[in-house]
Amino acid sequence: MGFLEFVTLTAVMQSMTALTIDAMLPALPEIGRDLSTSHPNDVQLVILIMLLGFGLGQILYGPVSDSIGRKPPIYVGFAIYVLGGLVCIFSQTLFIMLCGRFLQGVGIASPRIVMNAVIRDRFKGAEMARVMSFVMAVFILIPVIAPSIGQLILIFFNWQAIFWMFLLFSVLVLTWFSIRLPETLLPLNRKVFSLHITLEGVVEVIRTRTALGYTLATGFLFSPFVGYLSSAQQIFADGYGKKDEFPLLFASLALTFGVASLVNARLVYRFGLRKLCFASAAVITGLSTIFLFGILWMEKMPSLWLFMAFMMVVFPGIAFLFGNLNALAMEPLGHIAGVGAAVIGSLSSLISIPLGILIARAFNGTVLPLVTGFAICGLAVLFSIIWAEKTSLSFYRI
Known part of the structure; x- marks a missing residue:
């Protein structure tokens, strides 16, 4: 398999997480009505519980992939994902729906975590970060178009049809994967x-300061991002009254993410992983803090375009950090890539999901909870990076 096909396949497989989230966003109000949710924010759980399953599921696949190879765990994960989709399709209550979404999260964790180990099998260091940036650039096409796909399906069908689309897409991707990608972990x-070996790997990750510090940074980084994903439909539809324009607004922000990922591939070589991470986290934290105080001073909802301008600066910062933080966390763990990727992914998810739930559930018709989350979590990212390297701030001057 050539480099371009490998990057494309990896991106498509990892983008199934985004597809499973973002294509559902336009359907959340309809799902809430059909399943008789008691509070408008309850429908956020359709996203959040899937992410919880995703976070917990990651710890299962890495150690197994280190033992039996990379491909079998992905087959199992896809089977669980399909089962969860069927549960969602035939659900009559919110609880059953959430059970299905949890299974989908557990299942889709397999390509997410195992493909990271596959990348680590083939690349390392700055080259690994470069590959992950290209993967992210392709990956981001899914969040750009997924809400529009979901909304288009809803024009002609009900929300259950979105889940049928998930199942069809997963079968096509799995077929491509099984035929074209060879096993990357030699016997x-x-x-x-x-x-015992798995626990030893977990302990090693936790005791490795660099790995743990950058894992914590990743978890804090994605906390407000999870909050945004869960409440984006409410922010744009309820907060700003832009229900019909929601897919376009969501796509425009996702596009800035993808463009920044492409730029990151060049910046990594020019400035280095560590300095680029620190600079990006500093920009996110500083801008979010200024914007937060501006909202509090104005005592009203910022205009849509001011909010979009803010997010169009924050999202590229997140894109710069995404692949780089993961590459730095994985750098000392090449000898236990599967376990390392699993622990890093699971631990960062177990940080970001509870905090993301707090941010999303605090939605009150304004963007104040989200911006507060970006400011506080951005500060936590900065401290985690400094702690991971145990060095002075002068080191991070660009």
């Missing part, structure tokens, strides 16, 4: 699976 490099 010579595989480890005997045991709970």
Whole structure:
């Protein structure tokens, strides 16, 4: 498999998480009505519970992939994903829907975490960060078009049809993966699976200051991002009254993410991973703090275009950090890539999801909870980066 096809396949497989989230966003009000949710914010759980399953599921696949190879765990994950989709299609209550979404999250964690290990099998260091940036650039096409796909389906069908689309897409992707991608973990490099070895790997990740620090940074970074994903439809439709324009507004922000990922591939070589991460986190934190105080001073909802301008600066910062933080966390863990990727992904998700739930559930018709989340979590990212490297601020001057 050539480099371009590998990047495209990896991006498509990892983008299934975004597809499973973003294509559902236009359908949330309809799902809430059909399943008789008691509070408008309850429908956010359709997104949040899926992310919870995704976070918990990651810890399962990495150690197994280190033992039996990269491909079998992905097959299992896709099977769980399909089962969860069927549960959602035939659900009659919110609880059953959430059970199905949890299964989907657990299942879709397999390509997300195992493909990271596949990348680590083939690349390392700055080259790995460059590959992940290209993956992210392709990956971001899904969030750009997914809400429009969901809204288009709703014009002709009901929300259950979106889940049928998920199942069809997963079958096509799995077929491509099974035929074209060879196994990247040779039998010579595989480890005997045991709970003891897995726990030893977990302890090693936690005791490795660099890995743990950048994992914490990743978790804090994605906390407000999770809050945004869960409440985006409410922010634009209810807060700004732009229900019909929601897919376009969501896509425009996602596009800035993708463009920044392409730029990141060049910046990594020019400035280095660490300095670029610190600078990006500083910009996000500083701008979010200024914007927060501006909202409090104005005592009213900022205009839509002011909010969009703010997000169009924050999103590229997140894009610069996304692949780079993960590459830095994985850098000392090449000998336990599967376990390392699983622990990093699971721990960062278990940080970001509860905090993201707090941010999303605090939605009150304004963007104040979201901007507050970006400011506070941005500060936590900065402190985590400094702690991970245990160095002075002068090191991060660009």
